[in-house]
Amino acid sequence: MSRTRWRYGLTVTALVLAAGLVPAPAHAENVIDYEITVDPNGRGAAIDDTMYGVFFEDINRAADGGLYAELVQNRSFEYSTADNGSYTPLTSWTVSGSAEVRDDSGRLNERNRNYLALSAGSAVTNAGYNTGLRVEKGKRYDFSVWARAEEGSTLTVGLKDAAGTLATARQVGVLGGWRRYTATFTANRTSSHGRLTVATTRAAALDMVSLFPRDTYKRQSNGLRKDLAEKIEALNPAFVRFPGGCLVNTGSMEDYSESSNWQRKRSYQWKDTIGPVEERATNANFWGYNQSYGLGYYEYFRFAEDIGAMPLPVVPALVTGCGQNRATDDEALLKRHIQDTLDLIEFANGPVTSTWGKKRAEMGHPSPFGLTHLAVGNEENLPREFFARFQKFRAAIEAEYPDITVVSNSGPDDSGSTFDTAWQLNREADVDMVDEHYYNSPQWFLQNNDRYDSYDRGGPKVFLGEYASQGNALKNALAEAAFMTGLERNADVVKLASYAPLLANEDYVQWRPDLIWFNNHASWNSANYEVQKLFMNNVGDRVVPSTATGTPDVSGPITGAVGLSTWATSAAYDDVRVTAADGTELLSDDFSGDASRWTHTGGGSWSVQDGAYLQSDEAAENTMVSAGDAGWHDYDLHVKATKKAGKEGFLVAFGVKDTGNYYWWNLGGWNNTQSAVEQAVDGGKSTLISKAGSIETGRAYDIDIKVRGRQVTLYLDGQEWGSFTDDKPAEPFRQVVTEDRGTGDLIVKVVNAQSADARTAIDLGGAKVSSRARVTTIAGEPDSVNSETNTPVTPVTSTLSGVSAKFTYTFPANSVTFLRIKQR
Numbered sequence: 001m002s003r004t005r006w007r008y009g010l011t012v013t014a015l016v017l018a019a020g021l022v023p024a025p026a027h028a029e030n031v032i033d034y035e036i037t038v039d040p041n042g043r044g045a046a047i048d049d050t051m052y053g054v055f056f057e058d059i060n061r062a063a064d065g066g067l068y069a070e071l072v073q074n075r076s077f078e079y080s081t082a083d084n085g086s087y088t089p090l091t092s093w094t095v096s097g098s099a100e101v102r103d104d105s106g107r108l109n110e111r112n113r114n115y116l117a118l119s120a121g122s123a124v125t126n127a128g129y130n131t132g133l134r135v136e137k138g139k140r141y142d143f144s145v146w147a148r149a150e151e152g153s154t155l156t157v158g159l160k161d162a163a164g165t166l167a168t169a170r171q172v173g174v175l176g177g178w179r180r181y182t183a184t185f186t187a188n189r190t191s192s193h194g195r196l197t198v199a200t201t202r203a204a205a206l207d208m209v210s211l212f213p214r215d216t217y218k219r220q221s222n223g224l225r226k227d228l229a230e231k232i233e234a235l236n237p238a239f240v241r242f243p244g245g246c247l248v249n250t251g252s253m254e255d256y257s258e259s260s261n262w263q264r265k266r267s268y269q270w271k272d273t274i275g276p277v278e279e280r281a282t283n284a285n286f287w288g289y290n291q292s293y294g295l296g297y298y299e300y301f302r303f304a305e306d307i308g309a310m311p312l313p314v315v316p317a318l319v320t321g322c323g324q325n326r327a328t329d330d331e332a333l334l335k336r337h338i339q340d341t342l343d344l345i346e347f348a349n350g351p352v353t354s355t356w357g358k359k360r361a362e363m364g365h366p367s368p369f370g371l372t373h374l375a376v377g378n379e380e381n382l383p384r385e386f387f388a389r390f391q392k393f394r395a396a397i398e399a400e401y402p403d404i405t406v407v408s409n410s411g412p413d414d415s416g417s418t419f420d421t422a423w424q425l426n427r428e429a430d431v432d433m434v435d436e437h438y439y440n441s442p443q444w445f446l447q448n449n450d451r452y453d454s455y456d457r458g459g460p461k462v463f464l465g466e467y468a469s470q471g472n473a474l475k476n477a478l479a480e481a482a483f484m485t486g487l488e489r490n491a492d493v494v495k496l497a498s499y500a501p502l503l504a505n506e507d508y509v510q511w512r513p514d515l516i517w518f519n520n521h522a523s524w525n526s527a528n529y530e531v532q533k534l535f536m537n538n539v540g541d542r543v544v545p546s547t548a549t550g551t552p553d554v555s556g557p558i559t560g561a562v563g564l565s566t567w568a569t570s571a572a573y574d575d576v577r578v579t580a581a582d583g584t585e586l587l588s589d590d591f592s593g594d595a596s597r598w599t600h601t602g603g604g605s606w607s608v609q610d611g612a613y614l615q616s617d618e619a620a621e622n623t624m625v626s627a628g629d630a631g632w633h634d635y636d637l638h639v640k641a642t643k644k645a646g647k648e649g650f651l652v653a654f655g656v657k658d659t660g661n662y663y664w665w666n667l668g669g670w671n672n673t674q675s676a677v678e679q680a681v682d683g684g685k686s687t688l689i690s691k692a693g694s695i696e697t698g699r700a701y702d703i704d705i706k707v708r709g710r711q712v713t714l715y716l717d718g719q720e721w722g723s724f725t726d727d728k729p730a731e732p733f734r735q736v737v738t739e740d741r742g743t744g745d746l747i748v749k750v751v752n753a754q755s756a757d758a759r760t761a762i763d764l765g766g767a768k769v770s771s772r773a774r775v776t777t778i779a780g781e782p783d784s785v786n787s788e789t790n791t792p793v794t795p796v797t798s799t800l801s802g803v804s805a806k807f808t809y810t811f812p813a814n815s816v817t818f819l820r821i822k823q824r
Contacts, residue, residue: 031810034760035549038737040746040767040823044543045492047738050310052536053239053498054232055466056300057247059287059511060504065129066518067232067503068295069225071141071211072126072133072196076292077101077114078282082264083290089114096199097122108146108178108207111281113262115207120153123199126209130507130520133194133211135159135166135187140214143183145198146207146278149174153202159185161193174204180278184214192521208278218306222277222294227523228503231516232307235529236536239310241375241465241498242300243268246286246322248314249378253328253337256281267316269337270297270344274359286322287510298360301348301369311348311369312407312496315341317377317393319386321412323671327385334389338396345371345401375407375465379437381673383411383422391429407433407463414438414451416676416690426460433495437466441684442479445469446730446753449483452490462493466500468528470684472513474793474814475782477527478753481816484535485736485749489543499532506788519788526786527793530778531816534795538776538818540738540747551754553729557709560662561628562587562637563653564613565602567621567669569646572612573639576627581634581708587627589613598625601659618646626656637705641667642698648672649695654705654712663688663726665705665714668695677714677724689724733758740820748819750811755782758811766805770822773800779815 056062065073073092081087089101098119107115118124126133135141143157152175159166170183196211216223217230247268254260256272265284266272272281273296280293297313304311318328318337328334343356348371350357360366376393380386387408394406408431411418426434440448452462464487469476480499487494504514515529525533564573578587589597591613600606604615604623615623641650649668656662660683667675676690695701704715713723732754738747746767752758775798784792800809803821811817 030756030813031759032551032733032754032756034733034758035763036735036748036750036760037547037763038746038748038765038767039545040765042545044545045490046542047488047491047539048495050238050496051488051491051539052532053237053241053309053312053496054235054502055241055245055498055500056502057243057245057500058285058291058295059245059501060514061129061289061508062501062503062505063295064290064292065508066505067224067228069212069216069223070292070294071128071213072209073129074126074290075209076112076207076278076282077116078112078292079290080264080284083284084288087290092127094125094127095122096125099124106205109279111256111279112207115205118198118200118204118206120200120202123197124206125195125197127195128520130505131193132161132191132520133159133196134192134520135190135194137187137190139187141167141185141187142212142214143170143185143196144180144208144210145172146178146180147172147174147204148176148178149200149202149204150176151202153200153204155181155204156199157183158197158199159187160195160197161191163189163191166191166194178205178207180208220302222299224295224299224303228516228518229303231523231525231529232502235533237307237309237498238536239312239373239496239498240300240304240307241312241314244314245378248316249319249321249380250286250324251284251320253316253318253333256283267320269340270313270315270347271340273297274347274363289508297344297347298363298365302365305369310373311371312373312375313344313371314375314378315344315393317380317386317389319377319380319382319389321379321381325381325671325673327382327389334392338393341374341376341393342396342400345374345397345404371404373405373407373433375409375435375463377409378435379409379412381411381418383418383425387422387425387429394431405432407435408460409435409437409465412437413687413690414440415687416674417692418674427456431460433461433463435463435465439466439468439470440686441679441681442469442471442476443679443681443684443730444686445479445483446732447728449486449731449734451486452493453486455490455493457492461495464494464497466498468499468513470513472526472528472785473782474527474778474780474784475753476513477531477778477793478751478782478814478816480528481531481535482732482734482751482753484531485734485751488539488736488738488749491543499528517788522788524786524788524791527778527784530793530795534776534778534816534818535749538747538749538820541741542739544737544739544746546735546737548733548735550731551729551733555710555727555729557633558655558663558707558712558726559633560630560655560657561626561632563624563626563656563662563664564615564639565622565624565651565653565664566604566615566646567648567651568619569648570614570616570618570644571646571650572609572614572642572644574612575638575640577638578628578632579636581636586629586632586635589627595625598627600625612642614644616644624651624653624659626653628656630657633707634709635707637707639703640700641703642700643668643695645697649675650701650703652703652705654707663712665703667701667703667716668693675721677712677722679726688726689722691722744823746821746823748821749816750819751816752811752813755813757813759808760811761808762806764805764821768824769803769805770824771801771803773803773819773821775800776818777812777815779812782814
């Protein structure tokens with residue numbers, strides 16, 4: 001398309017730059033011309049008030065040690081090897097004198113199994129999270145403990161760090177059976193290394209040793225950490241999806257009771273998490289630590305209400321996912337979970353005269369929470385088994401609560417056999433809404449702006465419940481922003497969308513990237529957060545039709561060397577041959593000698609054994625070795641592969657440019673449940689084609705990959721397995737225009753995810769507009785990452801003069817810019 005520079009109206013970029021408000025172009029000569037044409041009278045999709053929200057899962061210590069404001073770690077002595085192999089009931093505690101954690105009839109209550117028996121003259125000290133308990137000078141902290149001492153005792157409670165006392169010690173007299181005792185501290189110094197010590201004069205039993213800042217979010221008891229809650233609130237989310245995620249659909253589906261032998265690895269079940277905190281069950285967290293459930297369903301509902309968001313809980317469907325992939329065939333257990341789900345709706349919405357509405361009122365909230373949406377299941381990789389159970393949940397909910405929207409899902413990926421089967425089942429059953437999840441490379445997000453353009457307008461609506469572009473740099477945020485313009489353009493199909501995960505404690509990370517980072521004394525916004533906040537606070541009510549010219553396509557054939565790798569698997573490779581399209585032999589290696597032609601760039605342990613190239617480390621991940629020339633193209637690759645041991649299968653790479661840029665055929669991946677071709681771009685992977693399947697140990701497989709231009713055909717044991725063409729351009733220039741009917745603003749949203757400035761002629765289609773507009777720009781170096789001490793990715797606001805029906809604006813390289821233009 002033509003990108004002739006327009007000269008309508010005033011070129012306004014210079015005015016904004018002169019004020020020093022927008023970063024100046026790094027290379028003024030590196031400019032590409034674009035055109036945006038707006039049709040203000042055209043009909044675009046209406047955008048629901050619920051368009052953007054947040055997804056909270058207790059991953060990366062997002063709850064205990066994070067949003068939940070409790071400062072004491074392992075306050076109830078319930079840590080166990082069921083949570084983490086390194087845990088004991090005294091994890092995070094040190095003992096001076098003599099103490100013993102007991103699980104016997106002397107416990108506080110049946111569901112709080114463990115307690116601490118502290119001998120006379122002894123003390124225990126808690127180290128909190130990260131570097132210790134954080135206290136700030138002049139602020140108050142509320143201590144509580146459940147204790148019993150039949151013969152009486154005095155507890156001395158102190159706050160200290162290595163430099164000395166942090167607050168005046170408090171003494172608490174204990175006499176008789178279990179009772180809750182309290183005290184208040186006022187910190188005399190600020191420290192992030194605090195320790196809480198409880199000492200006793202005589203023998204005493206302790207449980208639920210707790211210290212909360214008085215200054216929680218909205219000063220609520222059993223409350224939330226203020227800075228984190230306020231950052232979430234500042235996003236202005238329309239909904240909160242909770243509590244997971246893999247927490248919901250993994251582990252046992254049994255309850256926490258004697259009949260299950262106090263099962264400690266359970267799916268997240270809402271009834272475990274309400275009522276007095278000392279009576280809530282404990283549970284292993286899928287992500288490798290303990291869940292206290294101090295932050296439970298009541299607190300989630302309360303928080304959603306406090307920030308003006310719609311609650312969207314997720315309940316287990318009795319089919320596990322996240323690599324477990326088991327269906328529970330127990331009709332009585334299924335019926336119990338369905339009834340639990342009906343009870344959950346009553347807990348949220350029922351009158352105080354109902355059983356569960358009364359429990360809500362007893363917890364302090366007599367009015368209903370206004371639940372309208374509920375999801376059943378999360379990322380199940382067994383679509384038919386999941387859907388059979390989903391339908392039973394759906395039928396029961398719709399029979400009793402017909403106004404509740406019941407959300408299904410499409411598995412863990414953006415495509416593939418599970419995705420296709422799940423969507424077919426959802427369409428055939430006329431499901432209201434389907435939850436999609438995907439984590440892909442920035443390139444994938446740039447390539448798939450049009451993903452929802454072709455979705456059936458009469459079919460189920462989409463809830464994009466989890467997505468991210470595998471990084472926290474500005475380039476990742478810009479790729480997500482470009483994709484979000486496509487979500488808005490398709491707001492008649494995509495009704496809800498939430499980035500994931502939300503929170504990460506920097507000392508307890510299981511997953512990257514994350515929206516908000518924190519430690520025990522600070523929190524900071526990622527570049528992705530700034531983009532999400534910009535979109536969430538400038539949504540608009542309807543899409544105004546618009547078009548834009550594109551960027552020239554510069555893609556050539558797939559080029560690169562070849563590679564071999566494994567993932568938590570030992571495998572042997574042999575008879576590697578690479579042949580050019582004209583028959584010229586490029587590489588042939590039967591490993592009868594050494595492996596000198598191969599370069600080891602990954603982990604693992606490679607050696608030539610018995611005439612094959614063996615990777616013998618069963619624990620190592622991404623053990624890549626590569627051979628050949630980065631300029632190779634149009635070739636055939638043959639490999640013979642044999643799995644020796646381990647969890648998965650083979651990784652055979654082609655188009656290898658470097659350690660972060662390649663394609664590989666992942667055979668027997670995902671715990672040996674499926675095979676896929678993945679593309680890595682700058683280290684971030686996305687799936688191009690996938691199918692269910694597994695690899696047998698000890699069997700030799702013939703693997704052939706035919707690369708022609710940008711088309712690839714794959715063969716397994718001589719049979720065509722699949723093919724794909726990777727020719728979709730990663731368009732860096734994306735835009736969408738919406739209208740805010742409340743203010744009358746046109747909101748022009750432009751993403752320029754490239755190193756060149758985008759000089760853009762904007763035609764507002766004759767709209768009568770104010771000559772001034774509010775501009776918000778996020779720009780910087782593509783690899784910039786925010787941290788606690790440095791936040792290079794920060795929005796800059798300014799006022800723009802010279803706006804008219806036609807004007808030219810230069811969008812900086814590597815930027816997202818919102819122009820709010822008032823209509824007259």
